[in-house]
Amino acid sequence: MPDEEEYFKDASFEEKMKMIYSKMSEKQKRESREQVIFMCKEHCGKCPTYKGTGETSLGFCMEGKSSIITEKKECLCKDCPIYKLMNLRWSHFCIRGSALELSQAEK
Ligand code: SF4
Ligand code: SF4
16 A cells, blocks of 8 residues: 555654554564564664673663663664664664653653
């Protein structure tokens, strides 16, 4: 359905969350989490803010902030496919919190 695809592509993070996450089964949520972690390894895992901190967790845009990372350096999230796919508009999730938390803080 090209119209729906087109609409999804341009939708905001909040609209995308409503469109997909609310309809996902527990299994799909688990798979989606694994996919985010996989993509994240290539970006957070190579990021100056992350490297050398001893942090091993990933997926901060989804899981929320790190309990270890405190010093803000460069953020590579903008290059991550998840960032584009979900139309995220923040940075430094590892320090600032998940995309959902940042979205709610704007209200
Ligand atoms: S947007 Fe950032 S925190 Fe989220 S998966 Fe990509 S690199 Fe990790
Ligand atoms: S959220 Fe951004 S700043 Fe934090 S580790 Fe990932 S890429 Fe680096």
